[in-house]
Amino acid sequence: MSDFALLPVSLTRAAALIRTTAVAALVGFIVTVPAVAQEAGGWRVGVAEVPPAPEPGAKPRTSARIEVLAGQATAHAATLQAVAQDQVGRKLQQSDLDGWVGVWSATEDLPAGVQRRVLDWSVSPMAIMRTDTDIHQWADLAGRTVCLSADGRYVGELAARHAAIEQVYPSATDALLALRVGRCDAAVQDEGLLRQLLRFPEWRKFSAQLAPERQVTLVQLQRADLSADAVAALHQSVAPAQLQKLAQQQAKSIAFEVYLDQTVPDCH
Incomplete structure (x- = not known):
């Protein structure tokens, strides 16, 4: 029997509990972002991949990449852009992007006018x-x-x-x-x-x-000419405490999605 089958609540009640918790956690995360981020509909934040909108009736699936969740929680969906890594420096330098979050080698050069900030979050x-x-x-x-x-x-x-x-x-x-x-x-x-x-x-x-055999941390890139308020808001949106909250909700959502889909017992 699946471990999930031993839960002392019905599937309906469990679903309601998780949905309520998920909404509360997401709201709690968003309201901690500075007011300037709330008004950042015009910001252009890049990540390596942006998940497509789910098809009608499709099962919910939480992104594997925490920077996607951070971008979705911080800005309007229209501002989150998929940008290939070999295009990031050029787009930032030409002001086609305001910031980008993902994996970036410490030895890789950046063009003039682009700043790098290593985040305290492991994606190893x-x-x-x-x-x-x-x-x-x-x-x-x-x-x-x-x-x-x-x-x-x-x-x-x-x-x-x-x-x-x-x-x-x-x-x-x-x-x-x-x-x-x-x-x-x-x-x-x-x-x-x-x-x-x-x-x-x-x-x-x-x-x-x-345990990870190689260490990989998230990196935030940004234009050097951003305003102080914009920089502060971008930094807080991927601060360790914020990423920790997002990771907790990400794991909770994925665990519940697995639970809903698991129709056979765990392999023994």
Whole structure:
């Protein structure tokens, strides 16, 4: 029987509780952003990928990338733009973007007029598995199946670095569901997300983990000529405390999405 099936509330009541909590958490996050951010409909914030609007009747899916959630919570959706990394510097320099959040190498040069700020948030690749796994180090992934999400950061990396067999799913929810029902030996996502997910009792059976073998932190880029108020608001929108709140809600939402979709018991 699934661990979720042991919850002492009905599915309907659980759904209502989670939705209420999710709305309250999101509202709580947004109201902590400075007033200038509330009025930032004209800001243009870039991220590597922006999820498409869900099709009518589609199941809800929470983004695997916390910077997408931060951008959606801070600004109007129209201001969040998908910008390929090789275009970021040019767009900022030419004032086509005000800011960008994502993964940026510390050794990569930036054009004049663009500032870099390293954020205190880990998006390092971390793996989780069933507690009875025989995988104890990254090298053990050779020839084993690893569930990844298409909107994550690691597609192609596990195969190239460890000869793993990658199974790519549309979202983190789908990839983690596949892990729970035994379709793969491990799942890899951002460390910040998985640390929060493993706090839930229903994920205790999947708490075996491979700590990140390389450290990756989020980086914020911005135009050097932004006003002081705009800079302060942008900085607060991705402050550690804000990212922590978002990660907690992200993990809660994904855990519940997995719960709703899990129609077979956890693999034993």
